[in-house]
Every structure is written in C-alpha cells, then in structure tokens.
Amino acid sequence: MKFNPTLTRKFEEAPNTFSFFFEIEGLTSWQPGQFLRYTLPHDNPDDRRTYRWFTISSVPHEGVVRLTTRLAPESSTFKQALFDLPIGSVIEAEGPKGDFTVDNPVENHIFIAGGVGITPYRAILLDLEHRGEPLNITLLYMNGDQDFVFKPELDRLAKSHPEFKVKYFISPEQIEEEDIRQSAPDLQKPIFYLSGPEPMVEVYEKTLLDMGVPNEHIKLDYFPGYE
Ligand SMILES: Cc1cc2nc3c(=O)[nH]c(=O)nc-3n(C[C@H](O)[C@H](O)[C@H](O)COP(=O)(O)OP(=O)(O)OC[C@H]3O[C@@H](n4cnc5c(N)ncnc54)[C@H](O)[C@@H]3O)c2cc1C
Known part of the structure; x- marks a missing residue:
C-alpha cells in the first residue's frame, strides 16, 4: 500500500537521535516490528538516493506512525533532508512489511x-x-x-x-x-x-x-x- 504521511512532530530521544511522528491517513494497523519505505525527493541526492526503510517504532494504539533514527556527523543527503523537513510536510511511504514480529508471546x-x-x-x-x-x-x-x-x-x-x-x-x-x-x-x-x-x-x-x-x-x- 502507498501512503502520504504528514509530519506532525519531531522529538529528540537522545543526542543526535530523533523520532519523527507522522499522521498517515488509511494506515491504522500494522504488526509491531514491521517497517515502511519512505521516499523523500530532495535536491542533489547522493549515491544512496532518495528512499530508506525505517521500522515503525510506535504501536497502532498510539494512533501515530513514528520513526526513530540517528543523524551521523557526515550524514547522507536523505538524512539531512529528513532532519530539515518542516512540520506539516507530506512525503511518500509504502508498506507496512516485514516478519520481525512476535508470533507466540507465551514462548521465551x-x-x-x-x-x-x-x-x-x-x-x-x-x-x-x-x-x-x-x-x-x-x-x-x-x-x-x-x-x-x-x-x-x-x-x-x-x-x-x-x-x-x-x-x-x-x-x-x-x-x-x-x-x-x-x-x-x-x-x-x-x-x-x-x-x-x-x-x-x-x-x-x-x-x-x-x-x-x-x-x-x-x-x-x-x-x-x-x-
Ligand atoms: C527493514 C529495515 C528497517 C530499518 N529501520 C531503521 C530504524 O528504525 N532506524 C534507523 O535509524 N535505521 C533503520 N534502518 C536503516 C535505514 O534504512 C538506513 O539505512 C540507516 O539509517 C542509514 O541511513 P543513511 O544511509 O541515510 O546513512 P546515515 O545515517 O546518514 O550515515 C550512516 C553512516 O554512513 C556514512 N554515509 C552517509 N552517506 C554516505 C554515502 N553517500 N556514502 C558513503 N557513506 C555515507 C555516514 O558518514 C555514517 O558513517 C532500517 C533498514 C531496514 C532495511
């Protein structure tokens, strides 16, 4: 599924590590542990290009999609564009995908x-x-x-x-x-x-x-x- 997430909030979790909160119309459920692929067009992208995958660090009942990532000292153009993204910006995302999920909570x-x-x-x-x-x-x-x-x-x-x-x-x-x-x-x-x-x-x-x-x-x- 393709979506158009709107950035609603940024929060510094730790030095150089931020969470980005998105409202995503139409995405109300996912399995915790799954991820989305985000596309963020920007000027002069480097060789790592304009898309990345990020785990959804939030839970469906929180009502928001949250991605949490680090800004490296010499970070990619994608990360710079993400960290500069103004609140209210609309980007593209695809998913959710992945099987890094818990199947049976009774097991250790x-x-x-x-x-x-x-x-x-x-x-x-x-x-x-x-x-x-x-x-x-x-x-x-x-x-x-x-x-x-x-x-x-x-x-x-x-x-x-x-x-x-x-x-x-x-x-x-x-x-x-x-x-x-x-x-x-x-x-x-x-x-x-x-x-x-x-x-x-x-x-x-x-x-x-x-x-x-x-x-x-x-x-x-x-x-x-x-x-
Ligand atoms: C399924 C999945 C889930 C993921 N979930 C998360 C997640 O929850 N959080 C998360 O942070 N990441 C996650 N990732 C990884 C994420 O997609 C990025 O690959 C990662 O954050 C690195 O980002 P970046 O390439 O923008 O590099 P940066 O974070 O900007 O930089 C990392 C290092 O690479 C160097 N570097 C940057 N650009 C270049 C370049 N063009 N050429 C050479 N070196 C360069 C930097 O100097 C630094 O040392 C996930 C990946 C997958 C596949």
Missing part, C-alpha cells in the same frame, strides 16, 4: 539490540503490554554511550512486568556469550531476535549458531548503511 524470547536497533522492540513490547500478553522477554541492549533510546519506557516496563528483564551494555562493554547463556540457560528453547547495524547482526547471528542455537530460532532485522 531473547531480544538483542545494537543502538537504534531498539526500534522494533519498543513497538513489540508496548503492544504486548497493551494486549495484556506476558512479556516473556530478556532484552540485551548495547549502545555506544549511556544515552539509551527509550530507556525510561524500558525501565518502566521492567518494573511493572517482573517477567521482563533488560540489561544495558555501554561500549566498549559488549554482550558476551556468558550474558546470552545467563539469559537462556537452555539455548534450544527461546526465540532469539537480533536488530541493529548490519555488521553487528551478522556477528551475533554467527555467535548464536556457533553456540548451538537452532537456525529456525533466530530472527534478524538488518539496518544497512550503518558501520
């Missing part, structure tokens, strides 16, 4: 996030809570600094849902095999989700497979374009 899940790769997890967690489902999830969340995006919401969820656990890792500290084993003593049981920059997702996919996690228990969400 291990969510691994790198940086802005937290976006699908916010949507999934808040949706499960809204639907009164259990949050049978351990979230292992790595970031380059202490400014973890969505931390207040994640901490609130962990306080109100004892079955939900979140552990933070600030670079150079990384998620090690031992952290994964502590969260999942039986590696054959949980469903593992990996979301973040493409190189990080590749490394942890290999780690999980080497540890003996069944391939069919690993779900991936690659964010290309980040190093």
Whole structure:
C-alpha cells in the first residue's frame, strides 16, 4: 500500500537521535516490528538516493506512525533532508512489511539490540503490554554511550512486568556469550531476535549458531548503511 504521511512532530530521544511522528491517513494497523519505505525527493541526492526503510517504532494504539533514527556527523543527503523537513510536510511511504514480529508471546524470547536497533522492540513490547500478553522477554541492549533510546519506557516496563528483564551494555562493554547463556540457560528453547547495524547482526547471528542455537530460532532485522 502507498501512503502520504504528514509530519506532525519531531522529538529528540537522545543526542543526535530523533523520532519523527507522522499522521498517515488509511494506515491504522500494522504488526509491531514491521517497517515502511519512505521516499523523500530532495535536491542533489547522493549515491544512496532518495528512499530508506525505517521500522515503525510506535504501536497502532498510539494512533501515530513514528520513526526513530540517528543523524551521523557526515550524514547522507536523505538524512539531512529528513532532519530539515518542516512540520506539516507530506512525503511518500509504502508498506507496512516485514516478519520481525512476535508470533507466540507465551514462548521465551531473547531480544538483542545494537543502538537504534531498539526500534522494533519498543513497538513489540508496548503492544504486548497493551494486549495484556506476558512479556516473556530478556532484552540485551548495547549502545555506544549511556544515552539509551527509550530507556525510561524500558525501565518502566521492567518494573511493572517482573517477567521482563533488560540489561544495558555501554561500549566498549559488549554482550558476551556468558550474558546470552545467563539469559537462556537452555539455548534450544527461546526465540532469539537480533536488530541493529548490519555488521553487528551478522556477528551475533554467527555467535548464536556457533553456540548451538537452532537456525529456525533466530530472527534478524538488518539496518544497512550503518558501520
Ligand atoms: C527493514 C529495515 C528497517 C530499518 N529501520 C531503521 C530504524 O528504525 N532506524 C534507523 O535509524 N535505521 C533503520 N534502518 C536503516 C535505514 O534504512 C538506513 O539505512 C540507516 O539509517 C542509514 O541511513 P543513511 O544511509 O541515510 O546513512 P546515515 O545515517 O546518514 O550515515 C550512516 C553512516 O554512513 C556514512 N554515509 C552517509 N552517506 C554516505 C554515502 N553517500 N556514502 C558513503 N557513506 C555515507 C555516514 O558518514 C555514517 O558513517 C532500517 C533498514 C531496514 C532495511
């Protein structure tokens, strides 16, 4: 489906990380964890061109489509155009698509996030809570600094849902095999989700497979374009 989202609000989540809120007529439902493809024509686009995919970091019941992204020091022309976009602007989007979704909330899940790769997890967690489902999830969340995006919401969820656990890792500290084993003593049981920059997702996919996690228990969400 094609849509014409209207930008209604921008919000700084953390230094250089912003959420953009869009009203999208006709898009009232999606599965948390899915994404949209946005087209943003602008003058002199670079070789990365004028479209990008972004996970919907909001939940249908919030009544708004939210994308959350970082502005790099030398960012693409697309990102510059997005960050300069005036409130009220109308752009193009297509979707929603993707199967980085939770099928059975009763099962145990291990969510691994790198940086802005937290976006699908916010949507999934808040949706499960809204639907009164259990949050049978351990979230292992790595970031380059202490400014973890969505931390207040994640901490609130962990306080109100004892079955939900979140552990933070600030670079150079990384998620090690031992952290994964502590969260999942039986590696054959949980469903593992990996979301973040493409190189990080590749490394942890290999780690999980080497540890003996069944391939069919690993779900991936690659964010290309980040190093
Ligand atoms: C399914 C899916 C979901 C996604 N969800 C999200 C999401 O929720 N949030 C999110 O932030 N991203 C998400 N992404 C990734 C997103 O689509 C972009 O690829 C990513 O944000 C990088 O954006 P950018 O290419 O504009 O580079 P930037 O963010 O502007 O820059 C990233 C790095 O690339 C360098 N760079 C920038 N332009 C160029 C260039 N022309 N040539 C060489 N190097 C360059 C920069 O210096 C910087 O080091 C998702 C991708 C997919 C496929």
